Structures are given as structure tokens and as C-alpha cells.
Amino acid sequence: MTIADNLRQVRARMAEAARRAQRSPDEITLVAVSKTKPLALVAETAAAGQVDFGENRLEELWPKADAAAAAGLNPIRWHAIGTIQSRKAKLALAPPAAERQSGSAAICLIHAVDRPKIARRLSRLAAENNQPLDVLLEVNVSGEASKHGFSPAGLADDLPSLLDLPALRYCGLMTMAPFVDDAEEVRPLFRQLRCLLQELRHTFPPAQFQQATWQHLSMGMTSDFEVAIEEGATIVRVGTAIFGHREYE
Numbered sequence: 001m002t003i004a005d006n007l008r009q010v011r012a013r014m015a016e017a018a019r020r021a022q023r024s025p026d027e028i029t030l031v032a033v034s035k036t037k038p039l040a041l042v043a044e045t046a047a048a049g050q051v052d053f054g055e056n057r058l059e060e061l062w063p064k065a066d067a068a069a070a071a072g073l074n075p076i077r078w079h080a081i082g083t084i085q086s087r088k089a090k091l092a093l094a095p096p097a098a099e100r101q102s103g104s105a106a107i108c109l110i111h112a113v114d115r116p117k118i119a120r121r122l123s124r125l126a127a128e129n130n131q132p133l134d135v136l137l138e139v140n141v142s143g144e145a146s147k148h149g150f151s152p153a154g155l156a157d158d159l160p161s162l163l164d165l166p167a168l169r170y171c172g173l174m175t176m177a178p179f180v181d182d183a184e185e186v187r188p189l190f191r192q193l194r195c196l197l198q199e200l201r202h203t204f205p206p207a208q209f210q211q212a213t214w215q216h217l218s219m220g221m222t223s224d225f226e227v228a229i230e231e232g233a234t235i236v237r238v239g240t241a242i243f244g245h246r247e248y249e
């Protein structure tokens with residue numbers, strides 16, 4: 001199986017899941033999670049028509065994005081999908097052109113703003129650099145202590161002050177489901193995230209809060225992306241099913 005085969009298969013499974021939920025496959029973006037994988041595999045995937053790629057470590061994203069641009073790959077939209085440590089928040093912004101091999105890449109979406117402190121820091125840096133950031137808020141719907149993110153109840157409390165931050169645009173919600181043998185077990189969590197987004201659209205309507213668009217649900221990975229699509233995912237983040245197993249995380 002080549003990467004192009006894997007990609008075709010993932011896309012076919014996505015389309016089937018969309019069909020079961022009477023949704024259009026066009027509503028759903030596949031982010032190919034290339035973390036730990038070398039540029040050669042990114043190049044192969046891009047050549048097969050893939051545009052959106054995700055990295056969980058910002059310090060790995062930029063060298064890869066620069067190398068991809070320098071190698072003349074088809075333009076890539078980079079997604080920062082991992083939790084961001086406060087001391088690395090600066091890396092969410094495109095480095096100054098002078099420090100880069102080729103200055104064209106930028107992060108199109110930050111998926112995992114998981115606490116008020118990092119939101120405040122990202123907004124401050126984004127404002128200083130005149131580079132507003134599109135972000136998703138990570139929600140810990142499972143309540144597992146090992147998972148990052150706002151609690152569903154905590155998010156409602158934090159949102160008024162989050163919406164006061166000047167340089168973040170809130171595009172929706174993201175979650176990481178627990179690893180389970182049967183993806184059906186996480187269906188209720190995906191459904192809960194969708195309901196939460198609907199509540200936010202109602203309580204903080206984009207017509208009134210211009211920094212909130214609330215259009216995205218980033219949920220679903222290799223083990224559960226079909227269930228996530230059936231439950232309303234607009235973005236799925238798939239690594240293993242495209243690139244094979246990782247040697248390390």
C-alpha cells in the first residue's frame with residue numbers, strides 16, 4: 001500500500017460516513033497528521049493531492065513547513081494540533097521572514113487552545129505581531145484527568161473573558177477522545193461536543209461576537225474518524241491510517 005492508496009481509502013471511508021449521516025463530504029476537511037514523519041512522506045502525500053497537514057509540536061512544524069516550501073511542494077495549509085506550552089507560545093506565530101529559509105508558510109488553524117492562560121498569551125503575541133490567529137478551543141468532554149482542555153461547564157464561564165481578547169478568532173471546538181477498542185464507545189462524547197458548539201452558537205452568536213465564527217468541530221482520529229463524522233465533525237485529524245505507525249510520539 002502506498003500513501004496515495006491509504007489516502008484514497010481514508011477519503012472513501014470519510015465519504016461513506018458522511019453519506020450515512022446525510023452530509024456532504026465537501027463539508028469535512030481531512031488533516032493529514034504528519035508528526036514525526038519525514039518531509040519525503042509529506043511530499044508524497046502532497047503529490048497525491050493532500051493540502052491540509054497537522055503537526056503537534058510547533059518546533060517541528062516550522063522546519064517542515066519551510067522545507068516543504070523550499071522543495072516547491074504544492075502549497076500546504078499547516079494545522080497546529082497539539083497543546084501549546086506557555087514558553088513556546090511564540091512559535092504559534094510565523095517567525096520573522098528574515099529568520100526563515102522561505103517565508104511563505106503560516107499556520108492556518110491552532111486546534112488546541114486548552115486553558116485561559118495560553119489564550120491570553122497567544123492573543124498578546126498575535127496583537128504585538130499584528131497577526132490575528134484562528135483558534136479552536138479544546139474541550140475535555142471525557143473528563144479524563146490525563147486529557148487537556150476546558151471542562152464543558154468551565155468553558156461557558158471562561159468565554160466572556162476569552163471573547164474580550166483582541167487577537168484571537170474562535171472558529172470552533174476540538175476534542176481528543178480516549179483510546180478505546182470500540183469507536184462506538186466515544187460516540188456520546190462527540191455528540192456532546194456538537195451539542196456544546198450549538199449552545200455556544202446560541203449564547204455567543206457570531207452576529208454579536210464578531211471574533212467567534214463557531215463553524216468547526218475538530219474531532220476524530222484514525223480509530224474513530226467515521227463515528228466523529230457521523231456526529232458532525234467538520235475536521236478529522238488522521239495520522240496512522242495515512243502514514244502507518246509512528247516510531248515515537
Ligand SMILES: *Cc1c(COP(=O)(O)O)cnc(C)c1O
Pocket residue numbers: 033035056081082176221222223237238239240241
Ligand atoms: C497524533 C494526533 C492525531 C492523529 O492520531 P492517529 O491516531 O495517528 O490518527 C490526531 N490529533 C492529535 C492532536 C494528535 O496529536
